[in-house]
Amino acid sequence: MIIEYYAVLSREVQETEGKRRTGLEFQLVEKNRLSCFLDGGMNETLKASREQYEVFQMFQEFGVGDERFERVKCRYLGMTGFGAVTVYFESLEFMRYRYENWYLLRISNVRGELGVHEHECAIYEWGMVSDPEINSYGVLEMLPSEQASLLKKLYVPYIPEDSWTGSADEGTMVGAIGAHTQIDEVQFLYVGAALCVRIEQAGQLEAFFDLGTRVSQNPNLAAQYPSALLSYNTILADLNAIGPANQQTIFISHWHQDHCNALAQVTAAVLNTICNNTEWYVPASGTPVFQQIQNAVPAQNFHAGAAAIAYGLVNVNNNVNVQVGKIALPGGIHPHHRGLYIKLITVGGNQVFVVGDSTYEGIPLNERTNGGAGYDVLQACHHGGNYHYAPATQLGANQYIPVAAQGATALYSADGIYHGHPNLVYVGEYRAAGYIQQNEIQLQLAAAAGFNFFFVN
Numbered sequence: 001m002i003i004e005y006y007a008v009l010s011r012e013v014q015e016t017e018g019k020r021r022t023g024l025e026f027q028l029v030e031k032n033r034l035s036c037f038l039d040g041g042m043n044e045t046l047k048a049s050r051e052q053y054e055v056f057q058m059f060q061e062f063g064v065g066d067e068r069f070e071r072v073k074c075r076y077l078g079m080t081g082f083g084a085v086t087v088y089f090e091s092l093e094f095m096r097y098r099y100e101n102w103y104l105l106r107i108s109n110v111r112g113e114l115g116v117h118e119h120e121c122a123i124y125e126w127g128m129v130s131d132p133e134i135n136s137y138g139v140l141e142m143l144p145s146e147q148a149s150l151l152k153k154l155y156v157p158y159i160p161e162d163s164w165t166g167s168a169d170e171g172t173m174v175g176a177i178g179a180h181t182q183i184d185e186v187q188f189l190y191v192g193a194a195l196c197v198r199i200e201q202a203g204q205l206e207a208f209f210d211l212g213t214r215v216s217q218n219p220n221l222a223a224q225y226p227s228a229l230l231s232y233n234t235i236l237a238d239l240n241a242i243g244p245a246n247q248q249t250i251f252i253s254h255w256h257q258d259h260c261n262a263l264a265q266v267t268a269a270v271l272n273t274i275c276n277n278t279e280w281y282v283p284a285s286g287t288p289v290f291q292q293i294q295n296a297v298p299a300q301n302f303h304a305g306a307a308a309i310a311y312g313l314v315n316v317n318n319n320v321n322v323q324v325g326k327i328a329l330p331g332g333i334h335p336h337h338r339g340l341y342i343k344l345i346t347v348g349g350n351q352v353f354v355v356g357d358s359t360y361e362g363i364p365l366n367e368r369t370n371g372g373a374g375y376d377v378l379q380a381c382h383h384g385g386n387y388h389y390a391p392a393t394q395l396g397a398n399q400y401i402p403v404a405a406q407g408a409t410a411l412y413s414a415d416g417i418y419h420g421h422p423n424l425v426y427v428g429e430y431r432a433a434g435y436i437q438q439n440e441i442q443l444q445l446a447a448a449a450g451f452n453f454f455f456v457n
Helices: 031-039 050-062 067-079 145-154 219-224 227-241 257-265 268-276 288-296 365-369 424-432 443-448
Strands: 002-014 022-030 083-089 102-108 119-125 136-142 185-189 196-201 204-211 248-251 278-283 302-305 314-316 319-326 340-345 351-354 375-379 404-412 453-456
Touching (some): 022 031, 031 145, 083 257, 185 227, 196 227, 204 227, 227 257, 227 268, 257 288, 278 340, 404 443, 443 453
Parallel strands (some): 351 375, 375 404
Antiparallel strands (some): 002 102, 083 119, 102 136, 119 136, 185 453, 319 340
């Protein structure tokens, strides 16, 4: 059976197990859900839904980009559903494919069904390793430029005015982090080549920064890092516990799988409960996962920073202890150029800077220096790996590393395998910037010693 998807490419990845192949990470939408926009025709599935039919009619009448269509497309695109997969092709010429484009991906589990152009491949759903061997056959086709351009325009996020800095009526928004919330512990969980940070007050979870997790199915690696499974179970228990009596705030640095894939590990009913009982701070993104979350979260609880606007730090619900910032590196198209970061001040007086994979160069100078005071703890961006994606400065980028306070700690969240993170070259740059080696935390080393998180209070 052949299944056809329109696929938006997120990034190139390296396989950490098995054959150690190069792969491509995609977010997928079934072809028949979007093909009407490309060929101008209605299929039977769309005709059966009045709402979907009306959206398509508005598209035909007004066109993509028109405000009248923009206002209604979010719900439709959020209902289309999507998958996220990493595809490790055999013998694919990867250099033909460029970052952040839409493709046609055709998959079959029967050899030869796709013809002479098919490639053997291994497909990992949501980036979770299930089988390092070939389990599918695929063809990846570059769409005609007009079709690719239309899909990009279709998924340009619709951001209501003042979504980021505006305030909603206090009685209608979640506001899990109130004006007087104090942070007494920040936990950096070991989750393999991914990122999840838990933020607590008085022993109670208040917020997440990112929701990535990765547990190897390779018994040897799983045994070497059992803390990854402990963290995975903790994150899933936290997500399943969210509800009206346990509301939370979720910060997502960017929409790569290793920073949000825990959302795919809960049931649809639980995800719906999560969306109705959380307040979100995220960067806007022209991807299916962004559209689905934006569609599901009540508007007053969803704060998205537009890609074209750079912000300084903004207090979360007037709380000076929890601040959020959005970067926008001029000319940057990579999610690392348009990410989100937070600054936390703990009850112990520690100033903690958590940046996900955000390119430092896109963070305003005053935030990188913390007003000249520096930071006590820095979660190193991109897991301590290469963050110099063009147009970020290729040489001398260490000058953008956030300033260290005296005795500061740099924390690396990767597993020491994936992409070679943390990279000793960049570890050296952090040390040269004042993050001292004696205080350095590499979570994979802690995990090997049996600890599944490092905390700051």
